[in-house]
Amino acid sequence: MDNTYQVKLIETDHEIQQCWEVVFLLRPHLNKNNWATMISEMMQHEKYSIAGIMDNGRFVAFAGYRSMTSLHSGNIIYLDDLCTLESYRGKGLASQLLNYVKAVALSEKKDAVVLDTDFTNNTAQKVYLNNGFQLAALHLACPL
Template sequence: MPSVQTALDDKSLLACSEVILFLRPHLQQQQLLQQIKEMQQEDYRIVYITADEDPSKVVAFAGYRHMQKLFSGKTIYIDDLACLPDYQGRGYAASLLNHIKALAKTEGLSSVQLDSGHALFPAHRLYHRQGFRISAHHFTQPL
């Protein structure tokens, strides 16, 4: 399995666009780089993995940020995690989660957190296998 890499420049961020747009199809390709750059100002970071058979093809990514909350202290919050359908079940997403958890432990953080759509049962199985537990419901009110 290829190692986890960090997207640090425009080229690596754009290399992640296929898998980002798979997860977030409502986004526009032409505005994606600008939106990520704005999010980076809020400590958003992207890590990714390329295909075993093609090191130029990004097949999984995670977007995360460091946060501090009254209820949980200092944490890493995973905003985004996805793997292209043809590459699911190969351990790519688990490798990204392991990488982020190791980073949080190294930094002495209290937890890693994420939200997941209520009907994404395959993702929920992965999170449970990785030691995550359901600790809250996330509520949204469109305005």
């Protein structure tokens, strides 16, 4: 892994907008016109944070996470989003972001970092398992 990559906490509307390329890769259903507003509201009302990694002035990887408490998992950080641009995959950026989120969780005395991933996303599952995550639950949803 190239140690020149630095994780940066994303805080401004401009920085949020700069993440669009990576976000759209993971969440193509989102609308670029309301992306920054949606994230700003999540940051303000839902304890949502974004960390990113830049290279040559552009974000090439990001992680979106939130602090929350649930009866099931306790006092946790829930990792909503993690993505790296395809041309930057295999450089350890996802692991670097996962380590960053785990460090945040430790510093905030959380019980765990929890996430969901698609059943078919074997590449992501391998990254998570190689970074200390364990299969702990089956996530179900009822579309309305």
